[in-house]
Amino acid sequence: xxxxxxxxxxCRMPICTTYFSAAQTDCTHEIILTVEEYETIRLIDYxxxxxxxxxxxxxxxxxxxxxxxxxxxxxIARYLVEASRLRIQGGNYDICPEQQxxxxxxxxxxxxxxxxxxxxxxxxxxxxxxxxxxxxxFKIYEISEGKIISSEVIDTNGSGHGALAGFLKAxxxxxxxxxxxxxxxxxxxxxxxxxxxxxxGGNADAQVESFLAGCLNYNPNTVCxxxxxxxxxxxxxxxxxxxxxxxxxNCEH
Numbered sequence: 281x282x283x284x285x286x287x288x289x290x291c292r293m294p295i296c297t298t299y300f301s302a303a304q305t306d307c308t309h310e311i312i313l314t315v316e317e318y319e320t321i322r323l324i325d326y327x328x329x330x331x332x333x334x335x336x337x338x339x340x341x342x343x344x345x346x347x348x349x350x351x352x353x354x355x356i357a358r359y360l361v362e363a364s365r366l367r368i369q370g371g372n373y374d375i376c377p378e379q380q381x382x383x384x385x386x387x388x389x390x391x392x393x394x395x396x397x398x399x400x401x402x403x404x405x406x407x408x409x410x411x412x413x414x415x416x417x418f419k420i421y422e423i424s425e426g427k428i429i430s431s432e433v434i435d436t437n438g439s440g441h442g443a444l445a446g447f448l449k450a451x452x453x454x455x456x457x458x459x460x461x462x463x464x465x466x467x468x469x470x471x472x473x474x475x476x477x478x479x480x481g482g483n484a485d486a487q488v489e490s491f492l493a494g495c496l497n498y499n500p501n502t503v504c505x506x507x508x509x510x511x512x513x514x515x516x517x518x519x520x521x522x523x524x525x526x527x528x529x530n531c532e533h
Contacts, residue, residue: 289338311364328496411459420434454474
């Protein structure tokens with residue numbers, strides 16, 4: 281007797297479920313991508329997980345994930361080549377009870393009932409700067425009813441690791457998006473009551489929009505340990521050679 285098909289755990293439903301070519305709205309056929317196939321693309325290609333990590337997240341075996349992932353990529357390739365319609369629907373899956381993926385908090389709950397909030401992003405040349413303690417600027421966004429109503433870039437005026445939490449608190453910031461960050465800075469931010477979303481990267485404006493849409497790609501376990509600065513040994517990503525901390529993610533709508 282064949283083993284029953286086990287439901288796969290899906291922790292983030294797609295924002296959009298139908299895609300088609302702008303040049304060919306009257307598509308002759310439609311390709312169906314199941315929700316669990318979509319989830320493997322999200323976790324492996326978007327979140328950067330390995331197949332083993334994806335399998336643990338979806339609570340299935342690696343062979344199952346490999347089959348789903350291979351089939352999903354074939355369908356996406358067909359959609360691109362054939363200019364057909366792609367629809368994400370159906371499948372055999374269960375939604376995660378907490379409605380969140382590994383490392384992705386449902387941060388929209390933080391905003392419910394809030395008429396106004398301020399989000400700060402470590403900032404350099406339009407991008408998320410990758411070392412909190414060395415950031416020379418923050419871009420601060422004022423949010424009302426889930427929308428950006430204003431933003432400004434402010435200088436830290438030489439403030440370092442220990443003083444930046446107080447600097448942000450004085451600006452009325454309650455949420456920080458950044459790249460790498462050390463343990464001491466984490467503690468200081470927590471004491472200041474500032475919610476932290478580290479391990480983000482890419483265009484700063486896009487990351488805030490992603491946060492507001494509930495799909496910010498970040499890693500809560502991202503750390504940035506600097507040591508032996510005198511001989512140039514660093515362990516933080518995104519701002520030079522020989523650095524290996526932080527990540528670069530984006531969420532497009």
